[in-house]
Amino acid sequence: MNDPAYPPSSAVIKSTSLAELWDDFSKVPVIERSWPTAENLSALHALKSIDKKRADDLTSRVEFGLSFSNLPIFAVAGPKNAGKSSFISAFLSPAGRERIPRGLKSTLGTQRFTVWLPQSWESDADLLEHISNTLADVFGHAAEPLSYIAEEAIHQQTLTHAIEKPLIAFDTSLEEQNFAFIDCPDIDSAAGNTPENNARLRMLTKAGEICVGVMLVVERSKIQVDLIPVIERHLPQCTQVYAINMVRDEVPHEVLKDWVQEYERNPEHCYVAFDYEVGGYRERTPSIDPNLVSNAVNTRKLPFFFEVSPEPEMNLPNAVTFDRSIVKIGARFDPDTLRQKRQQEQLTEIKTNLENSVGYIEAETVECADAVGRAATLLFRACKDMLTHDGQAVITPDLKSLENIADSLKRTAPKDFKPWIWMFGGGFRLLKKAIEKKDEIKKWLRGRKGHLEKVQIDSLAPDNLCESLAGWSAACGLARVAESWKEDAIDVFNRFNREHKTTLAAAEWDVLTKQMWDHAPKWKQRMAVVLGMVAGLLAIASALLDFLGGHGLFTLTYAKLISLLGIGGNIVGPGMVVQEREALIKKLTLQNVSNFFAITADRVGVPRNVPRSFENEFPQPIVVEKPNRDAYGLVDRHWQLARPISKNVNSLRSAINLFKP
Ligand SMILES: Nc1nc2c(ncn2[C@@H]2O[C@H](COP(=O)(O)OP(=O)(O)O)[C@@H](O)[C@H]2O)c(=O)[nH]1
Ligand SMILES: [Mg+2]
Secondary structure, eight states: OOOTTOSTTGGGOOOOSHHHHHHHHHHSEEEEEEESSOEEEEHHHHHHHHOHHHHHHHHHHHHHHHTOOSSOEEEEEOSTTSSHHHHHHTTSOHHHHHTSOOSSSGGGSOOSOEEEEEGGGGGOHHHHHHHHHHHHHHHSSOOEEOOSSHHHHHHHHHOTTOTTSOEEEEEGGGGGOSOEEEEOOOOOGGGOSSTTTOHHHHHHHHHHTTOSEEEEEEEGGGTTOTHHHHHHHHSTTSEEEEEEEEEOSSOHHHHHHHHHHHHOOOSTTEEEEEOTTSTTHHHHSOTTOHHHHOOOTTOOOOOOOEEOOSSGGGGSTTTOOGGGBGGGGGGGSOHHHHHHHHHHHHHHHHHHHHHHHHHHHHHHHHHHHHHHHHHHHHHHHHHHHHTEETTEEEEOOOHHHHHHHHHHHHHHOOGGGHHHHHHTHHHHHHHHTTTTTHHHHHHHHHHTTTSSOOOOOEEEOHHHHHHHHHHHHHHTTSOOOGGGGHHHHHHHHHHHHHHOOOOOOHHHHHHHHHHHHHTSOSSSOHHHHHHHHHHHHHHHHHHHHHHTTSSOEEEEEHHHHHHHHTSOOOSOOOHHHHHHHHHHHHHHHHHHHHHHHHHHHHHHTSOOSOOGGGTTTSOOOOSOOOOOTTOIIIIITOOOEEEEOHHHHHHHHHHHHHOOO
16 A cells, blocks of 8 residues: 555556445545655545545445445425325335324424335344445434334334434335334424434435335425425435325315416426315215225324326326326335446435545645645744843753753863863862762852842743744644643643653763863953853752753853853854854754754644755754644644656546546
């Protein structure tokens, strides 16, 4: 996977099927990533890293497209009390009808999606597994079986707050049908007209993904409701069947005319049922209506839907033949044709989706690299500003480095200073044991007041970094307040204190201290010079000791250091030496910035190399990389440095192009 040329034949990817195309999409490396990990990514992998939801959505669409069910499903939808459940009941066995909540009472409203399937499927394990997986994919939750005990089944369907969990039911009467149904909960337009604000509409849209058609049940007197276009809009790909219920004193072809004109509907697949509770029903309804022959006392009436004809006389009671009953609708459609129509739409959608995804991945990759570059530059600038005083980058001395300086000063001292160095040996020894002799240092300094003004400590604390990071994150487009950076800031300072040392080799210190001696004031007494120097070192040590234990950093410019030592060395000397000195000071100070930046970069999730615009001035960091997997840049921003592998991107693109749904 790590070879960008994989697979060797990528330039001639030939995809003939969705399966192969999906294989390419998930396997052919199209993105070469260098940070946070060096890795080549397939389009799917890249999409996942940019927008996980989009990748998951595409995956489930494709998987669904790959395994498109053999079963045409119709969603039965419509407003409350339109007769949806009654409509489905007509297709079920008497026992099945008992399992459906029907009624005007609000407690009998269907609250969940129930998928009704032929009984025999319950024992076909493979088929059932396929359907269950599909439902789980679409709804995001596994389907629950609908109980065979009527009371329990009704309880399951009327349970509120379980809309996301579909029910799955089997009935013997569906055996003759070529369809399965989804009984949908009532869609209430008062709850909103978009899936975003109406959970049921959202679920209906989802259900639409596995349906070839929608059977829309509406009450004759309420067909003006704005809900119908809303429902249709959310099931746009579906073949539509209309069932107009509770027609009263009207002739069916007039209802049809109204429907066609007012809603600009197709006159095809329009069914009507007369209201069985009003006078004249027996005279109006087709003579084959089972309500007319049913004489069992406890058999509930069901609306009898039959296909309306535009010819008035064809709708007369005796003219309606049994093949026009709703329960014969299976014969009106060829399930294969329905499915193919829907499947082709699905595949076309998938093709477009794949095409768009490739473009999106490419654009996002390039844009992300730019954003990361900007973020790193801004962060570097912030670190540099924090570690700069009076226009100069600072050193961050610790006791060890003070000791190194003292040792070097002793080594490079000119002969005429040596006796005084020897004389103040006690001061040097205090420096070596600074931690234990903290109080003695203070006493020593008090005894020699006047040799040194009070040392002003400059310091940097995690709070400073918190402020910087708050500003930085805002500039990066996703602000996080200062407090939220606390833990990160403390970690950065701890690591810096542990891992970064202001150090030069002994010989390098010697170059610097030799210079200091060369410029030591000649007008002062030798003793005063050495005394000032030791006092300076001890004063810095004392300030540092006060400072230890916190998370902060003690900062000092080189100019301040030599002024505290009181001897000099800041004067421009002959060329060679100046260059060498400048290089050493740079090593002492600029390295701080690079290291501090690298540690911060690790922590907040940006690449740790010195950004291009600072590359010439600053050395590369020399602290080890410790990535933080929870970093802002990785978790909140999905930052990465990557570039498209053009050759493979183009191949994948042409493969998608060649794919014919
Ligand atoms: N009067 C009359 N009532 C009906 C007719 N069709 C259904 N109903 C009743 O209307 C109520 C709501 O029906 P239901 O099928 O539960 O509607 P749903 O809310 O759309 O599922 C029930 O009490 C049914 O018995 C009809 O043609 N005439
Ligand atoms: Mg219902």
